[in-house]
Amino acid sequence: MSYARDADGVRTAKRGGGGLVTALRPLVSHHDVTWIASAISDEDRSLAGAAVDELGRDGAPYRLRLVAHEEHAYRSFYDVVANPMLWFVHHSLWNLPYTPNLDRAFDAAWTDGYAEVNAGFAAAVIAELEVAPDAAVFFHDYHLYLAPRLVREQCPDATLMHFVHVPWPQPDYWGVCPERVRRAIHEGLTANDLIGFQTDRWRRNFVYSAREFLGEDVTPKTVVAPISVDTSEFEELARSEQVLAAERGIVSHRPDKLIVRVDRTDPSKNIVRGFRAFELYLEAHPEMIERIGMLALLNPSRQEVPEYAEYLRVIEREAKRVNDRFREGGWAPIDLQVDDDFPKSVAAYKQFDVLLVNAIFDGMNLVAKEAPLVNERNGVVVLSENAGAHAELADWAVSVNPFDVAGQAAALEEALKLPEAERRRRLESIREHVREHDVGDWIELQLAALDRVAARVPR
């Protein structure tokens, strides 16, 4: 939720569209919730401090408390430390011979930005806990690693939980952060009563790194709770007029076989190798020229970060190179569309024969759950072994190593060759799994684990 003033000076509200906002909706619907968030706009800042009454999309009431940060501190927090530094550590994206270069500016951004903004959040949480001392506090993701410890120091009896949406690296990769930084992160997180992860793989990595940096006797309480989809909302969306209109557009142009990928233009998504894999496939299958296409719907992401701007340039260059190599008549192999058009993405979900999810590392990857849910062509999912979704869906997907371009080309071929009955069986199995483990499940798993932990903690 972000606020502005319109031309007449009336306050307007815009709901955030991020996956997290959507995923947390069931929590808001069924509990008495105060959402604590950063004040972004000037109007946000004017409201900061007191809690505001709001209504969720489904009409459930909640309170919103906006935290104002000093502008420079917030930019350092967000643009220097959280993205790219921590995001790149979580997804193993650094080019270690050259990057990162942790200079005095990083030191300052850590102390005056990340630590400062975390302190601001902690103060807001502490103020809420004074009003509602029995409330459970839920921290989310890599932006708020220091806040839990600050809250714990003031409120030793508070119930604190943190959910980590991103992959957790193994201790040697955490070594990219200087000792004081990696220690502060692990000390901050372990101040929670419970820490949630998308998969057991990320959970085990966390326990391993916590012991490495804090000592072998550290025993953090953890839970695996894979994030998922609001399936009924999603199926409804797939029938909406906006999606149907976009789908007609795709159907009118689609080749016989359609490979789809839907991603942010993030270096972790492995878009360039995906194009190269498709190139290798076409090299080996000239009979598929003009009969197959890859539709890449890419949402431009964080273009103010140089690594992201560069990555988008390479994406465009590689798509052009592959298209120039194989172009034939009006046909080109890759249809690259860089914009933010969610209805079109859902339409593409319905139309894929193969969905390519080859992420370098990914906490979960919701595309791998959303797209099969609404697909209408018995489409096959080609899925990276480094995506969190792989832990749940591997049995019904074609697995790929994200660095093995030849392997990805072979996987595309395998997926396209699977008999119709087998394709249907796999798609229905994924669908069934996602319906049985939807986003409500994600919340319930966390709440149940928190109950178990709270029962064990003497207050």
Place this chain on the structure above:
Amino acid sequence: MSYARDADGVRTAKRGGGGLVTALRPLVSHHDVTWIASAISDEDRSLAGAAVDELGRDGAPYRLRLVAHEEHAYRSFYDVVANPMLWFVHHSLWNLPYTPNLDRAFDAAWTDGYAEVNAGFAAAVIAELEVAPDAAVFFHDYHLYLAPRLVREQCPDATLMHFVHVPWPQPDYWGVCPERVRRAIHEGLTANDLIGFQTDRWRRNFVYSAREFLGEDVTPKTVVAPISVDTSEFEELARSEQVLAAERGIVSHRPDKLIVRVDRTDPSKNIVRGFRAFELYLEAHPEMIERIGMLALLNPSRQEVPEYAEYLRVIEREAKRVNDRFREGGWAPIDLQVDDDFPKSVAAYKQFDVLLVNAIFDGMNLVAKEAPLVNERNGVVVLSENAGAHAELADWAVSVNPFDVAGQAAALEEALKLPEAERRRRLESIREHVREHDVGDWIELQLAALDRVAARVPR
């Protein structure tokens, strides 16, 4: 040892100068040894097959068996798989959003190159074991991961040991290799009776990844044996006329305080960040302009690999940038010398006030042991926490995180400010440690561990 023909057609022999050849000398001196190595030159190839009698530098006799490989197979083995692929995996040097791209050429190089050359070595070992069935076989490093298993299959009772000179990455980084590659590597290594590592950190990482890829019930026998220096030979070398002449050259030009680094131009050595750290130091200490210098003696390395050629270009560019920024009269802060001049390196070892070893990852780093041994200025070692030598020398060094440029600048300052008595105490402690744990120790630790393991293995 490599052979050629001189102008008169007489066979000439050139001893390899690598660290491994030197380090293994004590083994050769005290045991009945057959050295099995690749035939590199045409003359080598003409000798391949039968063992040749040779004398070590100290007069100890040994036999040499050269293994001829098909030229293309050898180039694939060496230039595609071993360097760069495996070297880059071992040292975490890949830029994962872009590299590696494992294409069909890599698949072929793995099968027809790496596996083929390993099979050639295994056949040579098996032939030797037919003559001397009680001999112990010592495999070295990342070039020969597949050979032990091939030998084991033919010679189930053979005594096989492997020493891994490089850092062992944690399992998630091994994920850069496709499943069949990482499995073959771990299966090959665990066919040995004993596997040696430089530090407990690399050893634990290996046990962890072996269990991850081969199953929790895998229990490889391992030993930690840090490689070291032939101290008496090294001290003698330091007094040699060649080194004294080089030292006079350095002394005649040296500034008041001298920072020295001696490295191959390998991306793992972190040379660029070292220059930037020195830049930050000068920025904060203008009073040291014209009074301090960094002497960077860099041995050009693997220039046929594009990443290495690019790294050397960046090294040269960064040195020039820092020099242009601070140049004053005839003085410039960085004296960059790119050549292969070992006597000059030893002379620089004697002359440093600060030795900078800031490697990104390094199995051991022998410079950190060699240089203090002969230093004559109570010089201080600034040492990366990711160098194997850190496990032994941390108490007497100034530790740095290799990615923390500001931290490295602070470490240079700290090292330069240490009181003379403290500098002497630290240097003498390192010297004592290296003398007590010299290269003979390295061999003895392995042989003793092998005896213990052999006693436990029923034949």
